[in-house]
Amino acid sequence: ECGQNQRALVIEEWDPFQFLGKVSAKLDPVSNPHTATVNVNLMITMCYDRKLIGARYYLKGYEAQYGPLNTTSDRRSPRDMDGHGTHTASTVGGRGVPNASALGGFSRGTAFGGAPMARLAIYKVCWPVPSKGKENGNTCLFEDMLAAIDDAIQDGVHILSVSIGSASPLNYTQDGLALGALQATKNNILVVCSGGNEGPTPSTVVNTAPWILTVAASSIDRAFVAPVKLGNGLKIKGQSATPYKLPQRKMYPLVYAGEVVNADVPKTYIAGQCLPGSLSPQKAKGKLVFCLRGNGTRVGKGMEVKRAGGIGYILGNSPANGAELTVDAHVLPATAVTSDDAIKLLQYINSTKSRKAYIYPGKTVLQVKPAPSMAGFSSRGPNAISPEIIKPDIAAPGLNILAAWTGGNAPTKIENDHRRVKYNLLSGTSMACPHVAAAAALLKAIHPDWSSSAIKSALVTTAGTVNNVGTQITDASGNKADPFQYGSGHFRPEKAADPGLVYDASYTDYLLFLCSHGDLKSNPTFTCPKATPSTQNLNYPSFSFPGLNGKVTVKRTVTNVGGKGSVYFASVEPPLGVTVKVFPPVLYFKHVGETKSFEVTVEGWFNVEKGVYSFGSLTWSDGVHNVRSPIAVSAV
Numbered sequence: 001e002c003g004q005n006q007r008a009l010v011i012e013e014w015d016p017f018q019f020l021g022k023v024s025a026k027l028d029p030v031s032n033p034h035t036a037t038v039n040v041n042l043m044i045t046m047c048y049d050r051k052l053i054g055a056r057y058y059l060k061g062y063e064a065q066y067g068p069l070n071t072t073s074d075r076r077s078p079r080d081m082d083g084h085g086t087h088t089a090s091t092v093g094g095r096g097v098p099n100a101s102a103l104g105g106f107s108r109g110t111a112f113g114g115a116p117m118a119r120l121a122i123y124k125v126c127w128p129v130p131s132k133g134k135e136n137g138n139t140c141l142f143e144d145m146l147a148a149i150d151d152a153i154q155d156g157v158h159i160l161s162v163s164i165g166s167a168s169p170l171n172y173t174q175d176g177l178a179l180g181a182l183q184a185t186k187n188n189i190l191v192v193c194s195g196g197n198e199g200p201t202p203s204t205v206v207n208t209a210p211w212i213l214t215v216a217a218s219s220i221d222r223a224f225v226a227p228v229k230l231g232n233g234l235k236i237k238g239q240s241a242t243p244y245k246l247p248q249r250k251m252y253p254l255v256y257a258g259e260v261v262n263a264d265v266p267k268t269y270i271a272g273q274c275l276p277g278s279l280s281p282q283k284a285k286g287k288l289v290f291c292l293r294g295n296g297t298r299v300g301k302g303m304e305v306k307r308a309g310g311i312g313y314i315l316g317n318s319p320a321n322g323a324e325l326t327v328d329a330h331v332l333p334a335t336a337v338t339s340d341d342a343i344k345l346l347q348y349i350n351s352t353k354s355r356k357a358y359i360y361p362g363k364t365v366l367q368v369k370p371a372p373s374m375a376g377f378s379s380r381g382p383n384a385i386s387p388e389i390i391k392p393d394i395a396a397p398g399l400n401i402l403a404a405w406t407g408g409n410a411p412t413k414i415e416n417d418h419r420r421v422k423y424n425l426l427s428g429t430s431m432a433c434p435h436v437a438a439a440a441a442l443l444k445a446i447h448p449d450w451s452s453s454a455i456k457s458a459l460v461t462t463a464g465t466v467n468n469v470g471t472q473i474t475d476a477s478g479n480k481a482d483p484f485q486y487g488s489g490h491f492r493p494e495k496a497a498d499p500g501l502v503y504d505a506s507y508t509d510y511l512l513f514l515c516s517h518g519d520l521k522s523n524p525t526f527t528c529p530k531a532t533p534s535t536q537n538l539n540y541p542s543f544s545f546p547g548l549n550g551k552v553t554v555k556r557t558v559t560n561v562g563g564k565g566s567v568y569f570a571s572v573e574p575p576l577g578v579t580v581k582v583f584p585p586v587l588y589f590k591h592v593g594e595t596k597s598f599e600v601t602v603e604g605w606f607n608v609e610k611g612v613y614s615f616g617s618l619t620w621s622d623g624v625h626n627v628r629s630p631i632a633v634s635a636v
Contacts (some may be wrong), residue, residue: 003321014634015197044159044571046166047144054121061143062127073128075169081196081408085124085428088163090404092441093118093436100402102425103329103411104243106224107364107402111423114438114493115445121155123148128162134585135297135413140164142176149180153187156442160184161437163430165206166197172517178209182514185211186507190444190452192437195392196379200320201473202484204379209249209288210540212442216486217378217398219431219476220237221371224327224400224425226362228314230254230348231355238335240362241327241400241425242302246312251356258348260284260308269294274301274313285309288357290345293318299412304328307380312359316342324376324476326427327362327400329411335359362450370467374475374485375399377416378429380615382632386517387546388536392631393456394463395486398426398432410635439493441476446497447534447561451504453539454559458499458542461627463489480617483630488542500562500625503541513538543600543618547636551603558596558620558627560589567622568627570598575614582618593600602633610635 014189017117052364059069069076094113101108124142125148145164164177170180181191193207207214212556226240231251246252259270260283265271269280272314275290291301298315305313312333312599317324322339337345349355375398383391405424410417443455450458465486467473473481473490508526515528516535536545536554545552560566566589570582580602587596600618608614613634620627 009239015611016510024454026343026462047520051093051120052097052122052573053119054155054369055124056122056148057124058144058147058303059127059446060147061141062139065141067131068140069127070130070346073134075408078122078124079275079408080124082128082138083128083406083409083411083413084126084138084163084275084426084430085122086406087403087424088161088430088434089122091401091431092438093120095403095478099449100239100423102402102423104176104241104362104486105325106241106362107222108427109403111402115441118441119437121152133415134409134412135299144174144582146180149184153184153189153508157189159283159437159441159570160189160432161614162191162193162207163428163433165286165429167193167198167371169203169206169208171385172209172514175209176206178212181209181212182510183506184450185510188452190440190455192433194433194439197377197380197428197430198486199380200322200376202380203382203384205381205383207393208383208385208389208539210386210389210505210513211470212452213436213459214487215393215398215429215436216395217427218372218473218486218490219324219399219427220397220401220590221366221368222400222473223325223365223368224362225365227360228335228337228345228361228427229358230345231352231357234277234339234344234348236337236344238324238337238341239327240330240335240359242257242330242332242334242362244330244333246333246359246360251358252311252353252358254349255284255287255289256289256346257289260287260289260615274304276300278303278499279304279308279310286311288312288314288359290314290316290349292316292342293321298326298381299328299417301328302328302332302334303331303412303417305415306332311476314345314357314359320479321376322475324373324399324499325375327425329424331412331414331417333364348436370471370474371468371469372397372473372490373425374481376476377427378432378485384536388544389538389540389632390483390542390544390625391483393487393542394436394461395490396432396435398429398435399427400430401427403427403431423438428505435545436491439491443496448503448559453505454561457495457504457541457560458504459491459511461501461503462492462495462499462543463487463628464490464492464495475579483542483632488630491512499627500561500566500619500622501568501627502561503539503556504555504559505539509538543602544632545578546632546634548602548604548633549636551601553599553601554600555597557597558587560592560594560596562589562622562625562635564589564591566622568622571619571621575616575631576616577608577635578602580616580618580631583608602631605632606636608635
């Protein structure tokens with residue numbers, strides 16, 4: 001018998017997800033609450049709630065490139081054997097689970113997805129890379145993604161949450177995900193994508209098509225404190241989510257990884273990175289090993305220290321990672337320190353032959369300030385494909401996020417890690433994406449008649465740029481962040497429910513935008529006009545003027561979704577070195593749904609370095625709503 005909120009489903013094999021993809025289009029658990037029977041030899045009845053209403057998998061593109069799937073590393077089914085999909089799916093729509101925590105009890109509490117009443121349809125398109133470990137990522141083929149998006153459109157989904165990205169920005173007409181997302185947009189499906197994890201290098205943000213809502217990653221007000229005490233009495237801040245503690249509360253011998261490598265390891269910067277097979281058990285046994293970030297994975301470095309007999313491990317950030325501390329379920333006592341503290345630690349190691357240290361057990365600390373800050377790994381603008389479109393669009397939590405995990409993989413994803421967990425802490429723009437997708441789903445429920453671009457506009461124009469101490473959001477090192485890191489700012493779903501005005505755009509508007517980017521393969525029946533329209537006139541909720549030379553005027557149109565009889569006044573914070581004029585400066589709306597157009601003229605008088613961007617904003621306000629759009633300008 002199934003519970004009150006569950007339904008019975010008779011399936012043909014022990015893996016329920018294998019069959020759900022076949023029947024999801026036929027069995028609606030709301031309209032047809034009865035048992036579905038399949039004419040097969042082996043029958044099993046399972047009870048399920050109405051959360052997961054579809055699950056499919058796509059292998060043809062993968063197997064055409066790599067050959068048959070290795071079924072010892074994954075299953076020929078929608079079942080998640082990696083963990084990434086379970087984590088993102090539960091983030092977007094998981095129902096409340098009390099007493100959830102990561103391995104070791106970290107972040108214990110009631111876990112909710114962003115839209116806990118949403119229903120989920122799963123489309124598995126990513127698979128293990130042959131001859132590589134799962135900890136090194138997986139691969140997702142455009143052919144499989146396009147097939148999945150086609151099915152999602154036919155299945156009638158409302159929001160697509162896609163935590164997938166290319167290694168580098170791709171031109172839209174060569175980007176299968178962008179073209180598939182455009183077809184979803186044609187069917188009024190908002191596509192939310194991760195912006196990539198190649199930060200802090202400029203122009204690394206991916207999924208930059210303007211019909212995609214591109215998400216950057218930020219921190220939250222929670223830390224996993226695990227300090228390090230050095231033999232000279234200095235106490236260094238650290239963070240860790242390892243469940244293991246040092247055997248005794250005493251000082252242990254401390255070494256730099258480069259000092260305890262095997263004889264065949266070159267004495268270069270690589271020597272200090274604890275890469276697989278690099279450490280000597282004779283030299284590392286019983287010691288705390290200090291490793292540097294760079295090549296290899298964080299969890300892989302810890303595994304190497306354990307292999308070599310090290311009793312614990314300290315991971316030091318590189319300057320690129322700065323003060324951002326990403327935690328992992330390491331396989332031994334461990335902690336991570338900032339790049340500045342890594343330098344202090346190295347200085348201590350070099351200052352004495354009697355180096356010792358102690359790693360305190362980690363603990364969860366809430367209400368950390370300042371927060372949020374931008375994650376160093378989060379890919380940044382400017383947009384390499386269309387610099388006149390600011391990307392990313394928005395930021396959301398993506399650092400050390402707790403969510404559900406598969407039983408088919410270890411929390412580290414390392415093959416010889418045999419631990420299994422129900423929940424895991426993960427970091428990436430992949431984690432930020434479902435936060436925003438959940439907010440979009442809530443907006444779709446509140447405003448079912450809104451277009452996908454209207455929902456996107458509502459989220460973008462209501463985002464915030466202030467942290468929990470009342471100052472501008474910074475990067476992990478405390479430097480002021482800008483729209484190339486967070487887009488319009490950190491998402492605020494409660495504000496987005498009532499944005500006041502929205503910048504709407506149609507499928508045809510996006511096709512006109514594509515006319516400036518080459519052959520229109522996505523719609524061969526559409527003919528581009530002889531005079532290519534300006535990409536800067538796309539009705540986008542932000543403004544970018546790359547290579548400004550003189551004066552440029554762009555047009556926008558806003559739709560009133562607030563109250564009738566509204567009057568909005570324009571206010572501008574101009575970027576350094578330019579003047580910004582808005583005409584008309586006042587917009588009068590008699591009724592809801594009315595549209596008004598305005599022009600923004602930007603003129604450079606410049607006293608700034610050429611090619612360097614400066615930032616400002618345009619805000620429309622009626623005293624209740626503040627409809628804010630970032631402005632980016634660079635001089636030619």
